[in-house]
Amino acid sequence: MAQVSIQINGRDYLIACEDGEEKHLVFLADYVNRQVEGLVESVGQVGEARLLLMASLLLADELAEASQELEDLKADAGIAGDAVAPVDLAKLTERIEDIAARLESA
Secondary structure: OEEEEEEEOOEEEEEEEOOOOHHHHHHHHHHHHHHHHHHHHHHOOOOHHHHHHHHHHHHHHHHHHHHHHHHHHHHHHOOOOOOOOOOOHHHHHHHHHHHHHHHHHO
8 A cells, every 4th residue: 555645734643544546546646636635825814624525525516516417417418427429529528628728717
């Protein structure tokens, strides 16, 4: 099992992960840290636990929104449940780029 050193809000953490998952964990930690940094700019240093809670809620909101958009795409494409059907690739690409742009600006 691998260990990765990450930093959130200026504080170092040593996190265990499966071998080969190190880059992904660093990517996720960087994303969370950007969320926390944005919160610090908005509300200041309100305590580590509160900042992490607020960042978690923001990330959960993004996930919920992305899940809803996926369901909307499935509905637009006439996909029921987990069935796989052809999708308009240009429309899907446009939606993905829109989601990515909103995530980058968050």
